[in-house]
Structure formats: structure tokens, C-alpha cells
Amino acid sequence: MNSITEQVGASIHSGDNLLVMCPSFMGDESRVCLELLTPAPPAEVYALSVLFTQSPGDHLDAWQRSVGSLPARSRIVSVDADARSSTTERDADDPTVERVTSPQNLTRLGVRITDCLDEWGETAPDRQVSVCFQSVSTLLQYVELEQVFKFLDVLTERCRASGAISHYHLDPQAHDDQTIERLVGLFDGVFEYADDEWSYRQPGDG
Template identity: 35%
Template sequence: MTDLNESLDGASSVLFLTPSIADGTDDTCVDLLAPSNPGSTNVLWVSFTELPQDRLGIWIDRAGGRPSTAHVIAAGEPAGSPDSDGPRPDSMERVGTPSDLTGISIRVSEVLSEWNEAGSRSVVCFDSITALLQYVDVETAYEFLHVLTGRLHAFGATGHFHLDPGAHSDMTVARIQTLFDAMIESDEGEITVRRQ
């Protein structure tokens, strides 16, 4: 975890290229959220596909404690039940539909602004661009992600964004990756980091 985060030092936005179903994805995702000081870290999950209880549970196990605050913005109807086992986020809200990019952007900005005013460290997991692209075209997603990555930088937050490269054309992946400070590729457990 330390080596991964050291190689990403100074990157506010990271593109995480990994198959949607891959061993080690959850561990790397949690490592990217840098749970080395849980009591002073706020974690925001933006989820299109699942409830993040499992990842929060992994985060707590690896960090040895809960984050200062765990907030979830769910776009659409995530898989799983809110009553499933696992630790609960401190707050969870649902944005109308997965294509409501304005609503998602506003809520992310409001949460990060609130945390920034409190002087807390903020980290974000966006899961996933692949799911987002099922609801909007590439250009719309690009514009939305451009705004979102800019807000991460403005609020001093760091975030990573999941993308399954096998689900998209090389042209789409190349277009999306121009938005990010760094890119991580996970291939059968091997992690490669590239700075932009």
C-alpha cells in the first residue's frame, strides 16, 4: 500500500483500469483510499453498481478502524440489499437516475466542500466509469468527469475511478485517460502505475 500511494503522490485523480470482476480489485481499491490514518480520513463512494458495505468492511479491516466519515452517493439501484451484513456508512443518499450527472456532481461538490471546510482529508472512489457509460455517451461522460476531477483538485481531495478496459474500445479508453493525473492497470494481480 505504501509503495502504491508513494508512486501516486501529488495525483488528485487516478484512473484504475481493471476488469469488472477481478481478484485483488477490492484490495487495490481500498489501498488507493489510503486508510493509513482512518480517524482523520473521510471516504466518499460514488456507486453505480453496488452497496459499498463490503469495501467499507475491507477498509476497516486494513486500517484498523473506521474512517472519520463514510458517505455514499448511489446512482440508480445498486445491487444488493441495504440490509445486508457489513458496516454501515455514516450517510447514504440516492441520486434519481444514473444519467443524472448534474445531481451527482452537485452532491459530490457539496460533500467535498463540507469536508474541506472542516479541514479533513478526503478520498473518493467512483465505481464505475464503465457503468456510467451504459447510461450516457462518451462525450457526455468526458465532460462530466472533467468537471468532477477538477473539483477533486479544487477541494484538495484525491480520487480513483474504476474502468474496465475490456468493455470499451481503445479509442474510448484513450480519450478518458487524458482526464487523469495517473493511471493504474491491474492485470492478474500485477499492478502498473503510469503518471500522465
């Protein structure tokens, strides 16, 4: 059976911002994440991942296990939000890993992301760029909802302008309905895992 991303692939376009709602402990979240990061063959993809709790090394290892080969270019912005995301010796020596020392420093985080998108837009305008933001739920542990909303409003517009296919993780069990409703309006589509299966909807689907 085709995966949910394959089933709705025709509905996803360059510049789309997608929300992935799944309990953070579910293994299916990682599979959908990596599928969204590879909307084209890996050799044609430039992938940017913003990580709050997963180490860069673990992220790349998961990529290789699932996809088989790494993207043409990879950039990781590692945000120090959790001890588990601390830099390993391998990460420290990797020039493709950039660090933001506090999740509350939204200005620095935004600059790191924008600089990467700008660089790739200038040097490889024909490549498909993909972005993973893992996760909105973790950011909300450190920053108030309205600040996060404003940050994501700017970020989604920047990603849209770059033509990137971007997805953002959110654990629906960690937030009330009002918070989720506030954020959903920022996105072009929503993947949601419930009752042991994935669904996909676009704004206005109900």
C-alpha cells in the same frame, strides 16, 4: 512484497485524480481501491464513495475486513444503476448514505459529490479527503462517452481543487482502445492490472 500503491506512494499527492483499470471481477481491484481510499491512517481520513452496483453495506464491510477500522468520516452516494445496489434496511437508516435515483442524472450526481466536498472543506480543512468513483464503466452503460467525458472533466477539477486523492474505476475489457485513450488524458496517473500484476504510469510515460 509491498503493494503497488505503497511502491508508488511518493508519486501520489493531494489533489491527484487516478484511474484504476482492472477487470471488474478481479479481487485485486478491491484491495487497490481500499488502499487508495486510505492514503493516511483511517482516523485522519474523510472518505467519499460513489457506488453504482455495490451496496453501501457491502462497501463498508469490505473496508472493515481490509483496513480494520472505518475512516473518521464516511459519505456514500449510491446511484441506482443495478438491482444489486438497492438499499438495504441498514442503508436506508444510515444518514451518511445519499441516493441518486438515475445514473443519467449527472447534475444531481455532481451536486451530491460537490456538496460533500464543500462541507468537508469548510468543517475539516486539515483532513485528508479521499474519493472513490465505482465505476466509470457502469456510467458509460447509461450515458454517452462525450457526456461522461465532460462530467469527469468537471469532477476531476473539483476534486483537485479540494485536495482530495481521488480514483476512478474502469474495466478495460468493456471498452475499445479509443474510449480508453479519450478518458486517460483526464487523470494524473493510471493503475493498470494486466498479466497478473499491477503497473503504474503517469501521462507522458508512454
